[in-house]
Amino acid sequence: MTIRKLRDFVGAIAALVDENPREAELIERGSAALRELVRVDDWLPDAFAQPSPERYQQFLLYADVRQRFSVVSFVWGPGQATPVHDHTVWGLIGVLRGAELATPYARDAGGALRQNGDDVRLERGDVEAVSPTIGDIHRVRNAFDDRVSISIHVYGANIGAVHRSTYPPDAPPKHFISGYSNDVIPNLWDLSKERIQ
Numbered sequence: 015m016t017i018r019k020l021r022d023f024v025g026a027i028a029a030l031v032d033e034n035p036r037e038a039e040l041i042e043r044g045s046a047a048l049r050e051l052v053r054v055d056d057w058l059p060d061a062f063a064q065p066s067p068e069r070y071q072q073f074l075l076y077a078d079v080r081q082r083f084s085v086v087s088f089v090w091g092p093g094q095a096t097p098v099h100d101h102t103v104w105g106l107i108g109v110l111r112g113a114e115l116a117t118p119y120a121r122d123a124g125g126a127l128r129q130n131g132d133d134v135r136l137e138r139g140d141v142e143a144v145s146p147t148i149g150d151i152h153r154v155r156n157a158f159d160d161r162v163s164i165s166i167h168v169y170g171a172n173i174g175a176v177h178r179s180t181y182p183p184d185a186p187p188k189h190f191i192s193g194y195s196n197d198v199i200p201n202l203w204d205l206s207k208e209r210i211q
Contacts, residue, residue: 019057021202023047024076024085027168031082037104041143044106044168049141052108052166058087059200063111065091065162071195074174076202081172086194088154090114090163095155098127098181103170104145109136112156112163116142119151119181127151127181136165145170151181 026047030040051057062073071089078084090112098119107114113135120130130149135157136142144150156163167173174194179187 016057016208017059017200017202018208019051019054020075020085020200023051024202027083027085028078031078031170037145037147040170041104041106041145041148045108045141045143048106048108048166048168049139052110052141053139055110055138058110058164058166061198062087062196062200063089063162063164065089065094066195067091070094070096070156072174072192073196074194074199075166076199077172077174081175082170084169084172084174086167086169086173088165088167090156090165092161093156093159096153098151098153100146100151100179100181101144101169101173102146102150102176102178103173104143105167105169105173106141106143107136107154108141108166109138110164110166111138112158112161113137114163114165115155115157117153118149119153120149 027044030043062075073087075087076085115133115135117133118130119127122128174192177191179189181187
C-alpha cells in the first residue's frame with residue numbers, strides 16, 4: 015500500500031485551488047482528480063478506514079495550511095446515515111468502497127426545506143459535487159445494511175471547523191461544527207518509506 019496516490023491528489027487539488035478558477039471549472043477538474051484517486055482502492059491506510067458501531071466516522075486525511083481545502087475519509091458502518099445537513103462550501107464526494115445513497119433537499123418558494131428529487135446512488139468510483147450554488151443540502155447513508163462503505167470527500171475549507179447546520183424535521187436548524195474522528199493524520203511527506211523506482 016502506498017500513500018503516494020493521496021499525496022499526488024493533494025498536490026493536484028492544491029495546484030487547482032492556487033489557480034482560483036470559477037467554481038464550475040474547479041468542480042469539473044477536481045472531480046476528475048478525485049475520480050482517479052478512488053478508481054483503485056489500494057492506498058487508504060487502515061487507521062482511516064475503521065467503522066464505529068455508534069456512528070459514521072470522518073477522518074481527516076489532509077488540511078491545507080491556509081484552510082483552503084481539506085480531504086477526509088467517511089467510513090459508514092452498515093446502515094449508518096447523516097442527518098439532513100449543509101456544507102456552506104464546495105465539496106466533492108467519491109466512493110472508494112461500497113456505495114452510498116444521497117437524498118437532495120432544497121427550499122421551496124415558501125422557504126420550507128423539501129426533498130428535491132430521488133435518491134442518488136453513488137457506486138464505487140462515482141463522484142458527486144455539492145455547493146451552495148448547485149445544491150448544498152442533503153442526507154447521506156450507507157447503501158448497505160450488511161457492510162462498510164467508504165467515501166473520500168474534498169471540501170473548500172477545513173470542513174471539521176466550518177459552522178454548519180442540520181435540519182431536523184419540523185424544527186429549526188441546529189448549528190454544529192463536525193470536528194474529526196482522528197487525532198493524527200497520515201504522513202504524506204515521509205518519502206523514505208517508498209521504494210525508489
